Amino acid sequence: MTAPADVLAAAAARGWTLGVAESLTGGMVSAALVDVPGASAVLRGAVVAYATDLKASLLDVDAGLLAARGAVDPDVALAMADGVRRAVRSDVGLATTGVAGPDPQDGHPPGLVYVAVATPEGRHVRRIDVDGDRPAVRARALAGVLDLALEACGGTPQWRAAH
Numbered sequence: 195m196t197a198p199a200d201v202l203a204a205a206a207a208r209g210w211t212l213g214v215a216e217s218l219t220g221g222m223v224s225a226a227l228v229d230v231p232g233a234s235a236v237l238r239g240a241v242v243a244y245a246t247d248l249k250a251s252l253l254d255v256d257a258g259l260l261a262a263r264g265a266v267d268p269d270v271a272l273a274m275a276d277g278v279r280r281a282v283r284s285d286v287g288l289a290t291t292g293v294a295g296p297d298p299q300d301g302h303p304p305g306l307v308y309v310a311v312a313t314p315e316g317r318h319v320r321r322i323d324v325d326g327d328r329p330a331v332r333a334r335a336l337a338g339v340l341d342l343a344l345e346a347c348g349g350t351p352q353w354r355a356a357h
Contacts, residue, residue: 196340196351198226202236204347205286210313212343213284214240215253215274217265217291218307222336239282243274249291253277264300265291268319271310279312287312288343292322294331305331309339311346318346 205212214224214237224240227233241252246265249255255273263270274289288311295304305324310317320342324334341351 196337196344196349198233198340199230200349201340201343201347202227202230202233204344204349205236208285208347210236210285210347211238211283212236212286212288213238213278213282215278215281215287215289216240216242217244217249217274217289218294219290219332219335219339220244222332223288223290223339226336226340238284241278241281249274249277253281264302266293266300266302266306266308267291268308268310268321271308272312272317272319275310275312275317285314286343286347288339290335290339292331292335294328296328304328307331307335307338309335309342311339311342313346316346318342 221242227237243249250257254277271289271291275287279287292307293299293302293304307322310319322338324331
């Protein structure tokens with residue numbers, strides 16, 4: 195897994211600040227970043243929008259999109275990343291959404307995760323399919339959004355550097 199310190203360092207090297215929008219990870223991403231000494235120089239804030247209606251009211255995700263597709267959707271993940279950038283006035287927005295399980299949500303199986311990152315240079319989304327229990331799904335979502343964030347900030351994730 196990409197270390198949170200690597201994400202913070204890559205963003206700092208670009209002069210960028212971070213904001214985090216979390217659903218299924220429920221604060222894990224922001225907690226992992228805050229654990230790094232000096233994180234306050236880069237991390238502006240986070241929004242845990244666990245309930246679907248909060249994605250619309252706090253992150254400005256289109257209510258029509260949420261009604262049509264539900265919260266577990268690549269476009270919703272991108273909209274969350276965009277929304278947190280606006281909400282906390284950051285350069286970069288990270289977002290997680292998915293189904294942690296054990297039950298399906300909106301017709302989607304447990305283990306389906308979307309992570310997204312929006313930067314001044316572009317928007318990126320990645321689907322992750324996890325075969326595991328609720329803690330495994332949430333941990334993989336954390337790892338996935340950190341990997342994507344590092345890539346979007348110009349770094350190389352540890353898993354890729356090893357191969």
